[in-house]
Amino acid sequence: MRLLLVVPFLIMAACPALAGDVEPRLTLPAGDKAVALTFDACSGAVDDRILNELIADRVPATLFVTHRWLKRNAVTVALLVAHSDLFEIENHGENHVPAITDRPSVFGLATAGSLAAVSQEVLGGAAAVTATFGRSPAWYRDASARYSRDAVQLIGNLGYRIAGYSLNADVGASLPAAAVAKRVAAARPGDVIIAHINHPERPAGAGLAEGIRALVAKGTRFERLDTAFALPTG
Numbered sequence: 001m002r003l004l005l006v007v008p009f010l011i012m013a014a015c016p017a018l019a020g021d022v023e024p025r026l027t028l029p030a031g032d033k034a035v036a037l038t039f040d041a042c043s044g045a046v047d048d049r050i051l052n053e054l055i056a057d058r059v060p061a062t063l064f065v066t067h068r069w070l071k072r073n074a075v076t077v078a079l080l081v082a083h084s085d086l087f088e089i090e091n092h093g094e095n096h097v098p099a100i101t102d103r104p105s106v107f108g109l110a111t112a113g114s115l116a117a118v119s120q121e122v123l124g125g126a127a128a129v130t131a132t133f134g135r136s137p138a139w140y141r142d143a144s145a146r147y148s149r150d151a152v153q154l155i156g157n158l159g160y161r162i163a164g165y166s167l168n169a170d171v172g173a174s175l176p177a178a179a180v181a182k183r184v185a186a187a188r189p190g191d192v193i194i195a196h197i198n199h200p201e202r203p204a205g206a207g208l209a210e211g212i213r214a215l216v217a218k219g220t221r222f223e224r225l226d227t228a229f230a231l232p233t234g
Contacts, residue, residue: 061164
């Protein structure tokens with residue numbers, strides 16, 4: 001049985017999301033000069049352009065995976081396990097459902113709609129990560145990076161930190177490669193970057209790989225969330 005942890009809440013972004021929802025911002029702890037790369041694996045396949053670049057240049061990263069993505073990508077899962085020194089695997093939910101209870105949809109996705117459904121999404125995703133990788137996740141990021149306020153409280157009570165971000169690299173893998181590369185290359189010390197690693201069919205992935213190479217060339221230090229933030233106890 002997973003022990004519940006007492007965790008601090010994130011400071012919410014200055015501009016709340018629609019309908020009173022919140023979009024948490026996260027940066028690395030004060031004084032940390034590294035950059036944190038975080039990738040969402042929502043559904044579908046894997047973008048090898050990004051994954052191969054991370055492995056080739058030994059760049060650590062945090063991957064947020066859903067249960068449904070894990071079921072469809074056994075070969076990639078084996079590769080992540082083989083490079084466990086590089087990749088931290090965290091919880092993106094069971095079926096990629098936004099943790100929102102106060103409206104029916106966001107960004108075209110049907111929301112959880114209730115706290116019971118939010119709990120199922122969080123715990124189902126956590127169980128899949130634990131079963132696949134042999135360790136319990138500590139962080140949670142939902143399908144939209146937006147949350148209703150009651151869901152934020154619930155997720156904390158379940159023992160998980162919400163993974164916000166400070167730099168959106170690809171806006172849901174919707175941007176052209178050049179724009180993504182420019183955004184990533186402009187990352188500042190302390191930034192937590194959000195991007196997607198499950199759209200090999202889109203040009204955004206090529207831009208991500210290029211931007212990561214630019215950061216490597218500048219001598220950027222990269223850090224995973226599990227090493228940047230001390231785990232709470234209790």
